[in-house]
Amino acid sequence: MQKKEILKDEFIFETTLKNGLKVYLHPKRKFVQAFAALQIGFGGRDFRYLINNEKQELPKGTAHFLEHMLFENNGSTLSDFFIDQGADINAYTSRKLTSYYFSTRDNFTNLLKRLLDNFVDYNFSETSVKKERKIITQELSMNDDSYSVKAYKTLLKMMYKDESIYEDIGGSQKTIKEITIETLKKATTDFYHPKNMSLVLTGNFDKDEVIAMLDVHPFVLKNWHEYQEITHKTDLSDKSKHIYKREDSALDTNIVEVGVKIPEAIFNDKSLDHNIITNSFFSMIFSPASPLYKVLKKKKLHNFTFSASPVIEDDYGFFNISIETKKVKLFSKTIQELLIDLPNMKFDEKIFKAYKRADIGRAIKAFDDVKQSHSLVKRLINDGVDLYTFVEKSKNITFDDFLVYQNIFTKNNIYIVEYLSKPLNKKKNK
Amino acid sequence: MKIIKREIDxxxxxxxxxxxxKTIDMAFVFTNKFDPKEINERNFLTEILMETTSKYNNQEKLSLACDNLYGLDKTSNYHNVGNMSITTFMARTINDKFVDESDVFSASLDLLLEIIFKPKLFNGLIPKKGVEELKEQTEELLLSIKQNKNAYTYYQFMHEYTRxxxxxxxxxxxxxxxxxISSITVTNIYKKMIEEDCLQIFIAGDFDHDKMDELIKTKMSFYKAKTNLDYGFQNQFISDNKLNEVTEKESTGQSRIxxxxxxxxxxxxxxxxLMTLFDEIFGGYExxxxxxxIREKLQLSYYVYSRYNEDNNLFFVNLETSKQNLKQALEAVEKELKACQMGEISDELFIQAKTNLTKRLEIAMDSQTKLLLHNIIEYLKYGSAFDLENKIKTIQEITKEEIVSLIKNITVDTIYIYTNED
Structure with missing residues (x-):
């Protein structure tokens, strides 16, 4: 087991178990809580994938469906054990992974043992499949009337041809009907292998006790089938339509979504640490100290709903800006002009220096909170960032590192979605 | 965690x-008697004061100053607890020990004082431009709430519930x-906050107390402390004892209740x-x-929960269901409440709820900011520190009979339904 320093007084112990599972232990003994997350490389994008260059298919939403089913595996309800022990357990599915996580004050090792018990064998009943299908149907319909979600999805659809980028992670009411016990079996065989998983532990636990438990756990000792590596092909080719407008009487305000695609060639340049640099770069150009922010403020194009963030996945990346505003036309025009003018914009070196100090502060503060440090470590692992150099790399970013991004803000890379409101009579009965 | 009370001038x-x-948290808390006419201005102040100061007269300068202090986190908040108005300004800064510098905390305190006591003024008033901008933004925010159907339904519900x-x-x-609202009314409320509110300061972290005494004595020498106003703390929800049922119909997916x-x-x-424990039993966890x-057995809703707000003695249930299941869902909630009022609470559920609450209290120890906030509220309401052990003991000693006796008079006051057109 390797012990490495991630920040002053913060150590991570890293090991790979006999079955191939990568484990990251980050003990913080002064804290009350401990967090565990078992992450599986199986997400919303995995309805089409390759094994040994052979095409494989699953109904859309299988990863999310399986996440629900794992709580009803082998005829027992996983959450019961955790709730009885006063622990919180939950799970989520993202585009590229499924994460099962719990937090507790006591009995960490025992709870972790129970969590892993659930991943040795898989056995689902028809009754559970039916029950979860009904629950997921309700979950999917929760976003049906969210125009913010619709606008964002439209933006993804405008920028990318590949369905795996814009399709709902949970699938649709139609696709989840196609999911059967056989589908779930195929999914567990292809994806639920220790070599396609990682385990991240943070907080108040005894690392030696945990390792001793892991070494003899059936999940580790089981004779696993040989893991076949999963690959994907994502179509990142450009699309011709750059502006989309839609009017809707159910909208009470206007929504604007802007996307700036990071071109494939830049995105695939392995010498660039997108996950480290883009966050700093984008936060800085939209920070209240920046000239771009000043213009937006002056024109009253910045309000509580404004947000700007980079979206960096394994296979693609873009910058996203969104706002709900009365001044749609002016916003779309101004933001486009400002972005295109970005390479000519003068960023004062003192803004950059102050921003870097703030970045150091943010990292220290993240480790001051057991939940935040757990999230940060997980995010870095999932993003493929080296845990032990990221602080140093962040410190060493220079202004020149940003220049590569400044030049991607061209008309060809910018996409805009406008959802516009139309008046409608509302009924209210009392 | 022990609390040390100092009286400095x-x-x-x-x-x-x-x-x-690795951080130090500080909070400047202003209290006064609650006045509904001040709600808008007090809220505006928590925004406006955080954007500029006399020295840092635009957002760019203030933002740079915060970034230079390792990203000083500053937050502000206004709310009422019963008939007490509370305006809080907080800052969280890196402890000097972790950045090998000697004046990060002192400079952070200076900046927080600058934010609170030296606002940017124009002809002696909080600038009109900022006030007008905030009015406009608030109006836009109200419109944008409508995009989030559950937030919108909650907002509408609260207006009906607290009518x-x-x-x-x-x-x-x-x-x-x-x-x-104008720059004059905002300025007047600002002056009232500074001149008439009672100020108390809370600081949490690893620091030398005597040095901190000196620092506060020096930096706060301009301020004349007021004695705490005794206006008889109370919070009582007023009901007209009539069921207020409102249905808003709009083209929407799921129905929100x-x-x-x-x-x-x-x-x-x-x-x-007692009520906090009942809330956990009724709709606090899985x-x-x-x-x-409602979710697991009847499968009527993806989520359903209850919330108790002790500040103003409010209690509500929220769920989301399809239009055809509305009636059944409402009946199911009513049935569960009646069952609890009849004492139908299993031992397992009762014990588990106690364990959950105990755990929640204990894990507050993992966040310095949460601990600080718990203590502030406890001091303002009861004049004592947040006593974790005693709180846990109180919860453990609660009996089922006490809960049933407390909840027997609970009645429905307001039902707000946001649903589809016919």
Whole structure:
């Protein structure tokens, strides 16, 4: 087991178990809580994938469906054990992974043992499949009337041809009907292998006790089938339509979504640490100290709903800006002009220096909170960032590192979605 | 965690020492008697003061100053607890020990003082431009709430639920007085906050107390402390004892339901503990009455929960269901409440709820900011420190009979339904 320093007084112990599972232990003994997350490389994008260059298919939403089913595996309800022990357990599915996580004050090792018990064998009943299908149907319909979600999805659809980028992670009411016990079996065989998983532990636990438990756990000792590596092909080719407008009487305000695609060639340049640099770069150009922010403020194009963030996945990346505003036309025009003018914009070196100090502060503060440090470590692992150099790399970013991004803000890379409101009579009965 | 109370030139200052965290949290808390006419201005002040100061006269300069202090986190908040108005300004800064510098905390304190006591003024007034911009933004925010159907339904529900409590519960923006907001009214409330409110300072972290005394004495020498106003702390929800049922019909997917209750008991420390435990039993977690019956057994809703707000003695249930299941869902919630009132609470559920609450209290120890906030509220309401051990003991000693006796008079006050067109 390797012990490495991630920040002053913060150590991570890293090991790979006999079955191939990568484990990251980050003990913080002064804290009350401990967090565990078992992450599986199986997400919303995995309805089409390759094994040994052979095409494989699953109904859309299988990863999310399986996440629900794992709580009803082998005829027992996983959450019961955790709730009885006063622990919180939950799970989520993202585009590229499924994460099962719990937090507790006591009995960490025992709870972790129970969590892993659930991943040795898989056995689902028809009754559970039916029950979860009904629950997921309700979950999917929760976003049906969210125009913010619709606008964002439209933006993804405008920028990318590949369905795996814009399709709902949970699938649709139609696709989840196609999911059967056989589908779930195929999914567990292809994806639920220790070599396609990682385990991240943070907080108040005894690392030696945990390792001793892991070494003899059936999940580790089981004779696993040989893991076949999963690959994907994502179509990142450009699309011709750059502006989309839609009017809707159910909208009470206007929504604007802007996307700036990071071109494939830049995105695939392995010498660039997108996950480290883009966050700093984008936060800085939209920070209240920046000239771009000043213009937006002056024109009253910045309000509580404004947000700007980079979206960096394994296979693609873009910058996203969104706002709900009365001044749609002016916003779309101004933001486009400002972005295109970005390479000519003068960023004062003192803004950059102050921003870097703030970045150091943010990292220290993240480790001051057991939940935040757990999230940060997980995010870095999932993003493929080296845990032990990221602080140093962040410190060493220079202004020149940003220049590569400044030049991607061209008309060809910018996409805009406008959802516009139309008046409608509302009924209210009392 | 022990609390050390200091009186520095008549100013009440509370230290919460600990060596667990790498940061120092400080809070400047202004209290006064709640006045509904001030809700808008007090909320505006928490925004405007955080954007500029006399020295840092635009957002760019203030943002740079914060970034230079390792990203000083500054937050502000206004709310009321019963008839007490509370305006809080907080800052979280890196402890000097972790950055090998000697004046990060001192400079952070200076910046927080600058934000609170030296606002940017134009002809002696909070600038009109900022006030007008904020008015505009608030109006835009109200429109944007409508995009989030559940947030919108909650906002509408709260207005109906607190319809008889307009003068005792703050909901921002207070529409009755919104048009009257101006730089003059905002400035007047600012002056009132500085000149008439009672200020108490809370600081948590690893620092030398004597040095901190000196620092505060020097930096706060300009300030004349006021004695705490005794206006008889109370918070009582007023109900007209009539069911207020509102249905808003619009083209939407799922139907959203909020049910607000009239609790019918006095707010005492003991009753708050009992009700907090009942809230956990009724709709606080995955094995609660509501979750296990409405989601798991009847599969009527993806989520269902209850919330108790002890500040103003409010209690509500929220769920989302399809239009055809509305009636059944409402009946199911009513049935579960009646069952609890009849004493149908299993031992397993009762014990588990106690364990959950105990755990929640204990894990507050993992966040310095949470601990600070717990202590602030406890001091303001009861004049004592947040006593974790005693709180846990109180919860453990609660009996089922006490809960049943407390909840027997709970009745539905308001039902707000946001659903599809016919």
């Amino acid at each position: 008549s100013l009440n200052v509370y230290y919460m020492p600990n060596k667990k965290f 008889n409590n307009r003068d005792t519960i703050a909901i921002f923006p207070e529409k009755r007085y919104f048009d009257d 909020f049910i607000g209750y009239n609790l019918g008991f006095d707010v005492t420390k003991k009753n708050v503990s 094995k609660s009455k509501l979750f296990s019956n």
